Amino acid sequence: MGRMPEHAVLKRVTRWRMLGALAAVVTVAAAATLSGSVAQGRVDPGIEGRAVTVLSVDTIAIVTGGGTVEPDPTVVASFGLNGKRPAGFTPPGTNGAALGRINFDKHAQMAGRHVNVPVTFMTAEIANPQTGNQTGGKAQLIGDCQATGAECPSSPPGIKSVLVYVEDNSDTGANDKFQIQFCTDPASASLNQATCSLAEGGQIRTGQIQIRPSPSGGTTMAPTHVAAPRLQP
Amino acid sequence: MTKRTLSAFFAASILLAVALALPSHGNQAAAVVGNSIVTGAGAGVFPAGASFNSIELAGGTFGIGAQISSTGSADGTLEAQFTGTSLIGLSQWITINGWITSATSNPDGSVTLNGTSTLDMGDGTPPTGGLTLVVNAGPTGVTLTVGGTTLPTLPKSDGWVINE
Numbered sequence A: 001m002g003r004m005p006e007h008a009v010l011k012r013v014t015r016w017r018m019l020g021a022l023a024a025v026v027t028v029a030a031a032a033t034l035s036g037s038v039a040q041g042r043v044d045p046g047i048e049g050r051a052v053t054v055l056s057v058d059t060i061a062i063v064t065g066g067g068t069v070e071p072d073p074t075v076v077a078s079f080g081l082n083g084k085r086p087a088g089f090t091p092p093g094t095n096g097a098a099l100g101r102i103n104f105d106k107h108a109q110m111a112g113r114h115v116n117v118p119v120t121f122m123t124a125e126i127a128n129p130q131t132g133n134q135t136g137g138k139a140q141l142i143g144d145c146q147a148t149g150a151e152c153p154s155s156p157p158g159i160k161s162v163l164v165y166v167e168d169n170s171d172t173g174a175n176d177k178f179q180i181q182f183c184t185d186p187a188s189a190s191l192n193q194a195t196c197s198l199a200e201g202g203q204i205r206t207g208q209i210q211i212r213p214s215p216s217g218g219t220t221m222a223p224t225h226v227a228a229p230r231l232q233p
Numbered sequence B: 001m002t003k004r005t006l007s008a009f010f011a012a013s014i015l016l017a018v019a020l021a022l023p024s025h026g027n028q029a030a031a032v033v034g035n036s037i038v039t040g041a042g043a044g045v046f047p048a049g050a051s052f053n054s055i056e057l058a059g060g061t062f063g064i065g066a067q068i069s070s071t072g073s074a075d076g077t078l079e080a081q082f083t084g085t086s087l088i089g090l091s092q093w094i095t096i097n098g099w100i101t102s103a104t105s106n107p108d109g110s111v112t113l114n115g116t117s118t119l120d121m122g123d124g125t126p127p128t129g130g131l132t133l134v135v136n137a138g139p140t141g142v143t144l145t146v147g148g149t150t151l152p153t154l155p156k157s158d159g160w161v162i163n164e
Helices: A006-033 B002-021 B025-030
Strands: A062-072 A075-084 A099-106 A114-131 A135-144 A161-168 A177-183 A200-203 A206-212 B036-045 B055-068 B073-085 B091-105 B111-120 B128-138 B141-146 B158-163
Touching (some): A075 A114, A099 B036, A114 B158, A206 B073, A206 B091, B036 B141, B055 B091, B055 B111, B055 B128, B073 B111, B091 B128, B128 B158
Parallel strands (some): A075 B055
Antiparallel strands (some): A062 B055, A075 A099, A099 A114, A135 A161, B036 B055, B073 B091, B091 B111
C-alpha cells in the first residue's frame, strides 16, 4: 500500500477546508437573498390568515380612492382622496406627516355638503400579506379645515379637522370602506376622536379604495365592476 | 498562489453576503414620493342632446384619486356615474370604474389619466371589463373615453378637480 508524502496530504486538507468555508459563505449569501417566506416555506394564508397589524404613523403607504357612498340612507355622496408621505419621510419616530387631499360632495341640497381639505397627517396599515393587485390595508387621513382655501361644514360650529377612515378589502372595491367624521380638535397625528362627530358612510356604493406600500408602477389589471344599486325614478 | 486567490475570493464573498443581508431603508422613503396628485369629487348636468349608446344623458357624478410620478406612471381610481333615459323611457345608470396607470398634466391645468376600466350600462347586462380608459379632467369638467368611444363631456357644476 503506497503512502502519499506528508506535505501533499497537508496541502490537500487545507484546500478542502478553504472550499468548505467558501461553500458556507455562498449558502449564507443565498439565504440572505431569499425572502423570509420562501426560505421558511410559507404559503399565502389568504385574508383570514393575515398577520395582525395596526395603524401606525410610521407606515409608508399611498392611499387613493374615488367613488360614492351613502352618508345616510337618503343621500349619495361622491368622494375622491389621496394620501402619501412627504419627501424625506424617514421612519421610525415620525409624527405621521402626510400630503394629499380629501374631496367629499353630498349630492343633495343641504347645508355643509362640501368638504375640500388638504391631508396633513395619516396613519396606515398594510395587510400582511397583501393579496391580488396589492390589496389590503386601512388608513386614517386627517384633513385640515383651517388651511387656506379649505372647505368644511360650518355646522356644528367649531369644526377644525376632518377624519377619514378607509379600508381596502378587495381589488374590485367590494367591501371597501369610506367613513368621514368632523372634529373640533385641530388636525394632528394625535387627533382626539372624542371631539369628532358620528361617522358618516361605511361600505362604499361604487368605486374603490387602494392602499399600497409603494407606487405600483402602472399595473394594468382592471377591476371587476361594483354595480351600484339600480335606482328607479 | 492558489491560497491567495482563494483568500481574495473568500473576502469578496463575505462582502457580498453582508451587502445582500443589509436592508435598504433609504429607498423605501424615496419610492413613495410622486410629483403630483389629482383629487376630485363632484357632479354636473349634460347639455341637451348628449347621449351614449342610445341613452339620453341627463347628469352625472364623479370621484377621482390619483398620484402621478415623475416618470408618468400613476396609481389611482376613477369612478363616474351618468344618469339617463333609454329609448323606451326607462331610467338608466351608467357606471364607469377605472384603474389609473399613467397620466400627464396639461398646460391648461387639466390632467389626462390613462388606464383600464369596466363599463356597466345599468340595463341588466353584465359589465364589460378590460376597456381602455382615457380621462381628461379639469376645472371645467370631465371627459371620458371608454374602449375608444368618447362620451359627452360632463360639465362640472358642483365639486372640484384639483391637480396639485
